[in-house]
Amino acid sequence: MEGLVLLGQGVAHFLTPWSLFNVIWATLLGVTIGILPGLTATMGVALLVTLTYKMAPDQAILTLMCVYLGAIYGGSRTAILLNIPGTPANAAATLDGYPLARQGKAGLAMGLATTSSTLGTMVGIFFLAIIAPVLSEAALKFGSYEFFWLALFGVVISGQMTGSDTPLKGYIAGILGLLIAMIGMETLHAHQRFTFGITALGGGVDLIPAMVGAFGLAEILSAMKRKAVAQVVPVNDRVVPSLKEIFQYWRTIIRSGIIGTFIGIIPGVGEDVGSWSSYAAAKRASKHPEEFGKGSQEGLIAAETGDNAVVSAAMIPTLTLALPGSAAAAVLIAAMLIHGIRPGPMLMVENAPFLYQVVAMLLLATIANLIFGLSLTKLFIKVLAVPRERLMAVIYILCVVGSFAITQRMFDVYVMLIFGVVGFLLREMKYPMAPLVLGIVLGDLLDLNLRRGLALTNGDPSPFFTRPISAVLCAIIVVIVLMSIPAISTRVKGIFRRGAEGRPARS
């Protein structure tokens, strides 16, 4: 009951002209960022942190949240009309969105993507409002031992699930991120590590310049490397879908929403995995799996419900444990800290209304997406016609401004340049960025809690393995790592397969 009151207050808090104005421009900007190939949600949020620097904390986070959700939704337009995902989260939407557009149903595809995005966000919001307060209360019992394992779990699971080529590359990206977090003054004994006499490194590598480089400059380099994009498919049919067209797939919507929520709760995995997982599950459960990849409305709905559910659900670990649920959520954590909001288990104690304000932010952002998505089709198609040569030049200047403005040091601009080049090279070699970001965010948490835990026990590591939650987290990490070894995972799968084949024979 108290939760419902706080939720009502959260929504009422933002029903002011100034807040609604911020929702409108930030959502339009987010959708535009999502539509433009080469600009991602993480990049948009990272660049906009600078612009929201002087805003009130609630308005700043509202703005960033609208950009985040708008960009994830906006990417579906590009996927449908150009066969190019506007953001990585929309890659699965190209499989059925583009064939639908080629069949002359571009408007319907956009309408389905818009409504399913809204429904996906709603499912995520529902679970955020229910799970976050419970998890937050449970997390109050966590000590150094549990936080050490949680940090390690975040990096390991992110590495495992986002390493598209091999999990090994995900783990390497995670370790590199953790090593970057080791640079600068450590918090237990105030000793400077890996600074090599460079004063500016004393405070460590700031997350915002690193993210602007890895997601801004690296994206510019990737976009400008490629050849120019293809022609936009014309839109001649209606955009607003009928209720029957949507709700005949209600099972797919609920399933994809739940899968997206589950993926969102896992630290650092992100929207693309949510989208692909929902798509795969929908194909397995569908009565017409043969239509998937050829213009299946169900496939498009599954992909777009899944990725948008991740956005809301990613806020669950972000707000309650300070473990980012996605790369963009990592930037949101940095933005919250800049504005004096401390995410983590103490959030519900220190600032409980904020959690429900985040729920309200997501609600307003998704309503704005729905309205703009169904009404401003022609305007958004025009955005697709902007040549990247003219856009990327301005984006680079924004990268310089974005990395400089927070601490006003040219050193941060150099950090952005280095992360941009290294991030580009790593992407080209199929290293995922999410574990790297998660490593940078969680490095201090991991390091501090391991050594603090050891200090508390005078060097005895046994509580790390004997406390119940620690033991479970440790076991999960061991299983994840073992299952990423091909020889072991093949044998385990073989055992399960033999078991499944053997069962009917016995009956």
Next chain:
Amino acid sequence: MQDNSDARDEGVRARADLLTALILVGLGCVVIYLSWTMPRLEARRIHPSTIPGLVPFFLGIGLAFCGGLLALRSWRIQAPGGWQGLFGLVKTREALRVGVLLALALVHTLVLVGLIPFWAAAMLFIFAFIMIFETWLSDGPAEPLKSALWALAIAIVGGGGIYLVFERIFLVRLP
């Protein structure tokens, strides 16, 4: 034809992975050495299990180990012509585009910013960027006059707009 291209790309990536893996093993070893030789703060009587180099030491081992595994995995992949393909990448048009962009970015950030006002550096960068990528490095037929007009307009609106919005409206200091 497609299969041949995929096989070639896989071979190039296998060799790129091998090269990166060896660099990562080297980096891991350097981190292990630096962590091992990091001060252990005995004078402050801290517990040996809380020394600053503890976590970096294990991360160094992890990096060297994962790098080693990746090197082994990449080494086992048959990649005839892989090295040739990998070093041939630097001569492609894609590499030229990336190289030119980086050169422009470095000149703007390391030379122009600080030497001239930020808005002027931004305008110069935007103008040069658009002109180069729409004429010399263009994918399609170039229209220099049209590009020059667009580049000039975007440089003035973009460079000036960023200055106005950030420094004048949002009161954010620029480099």
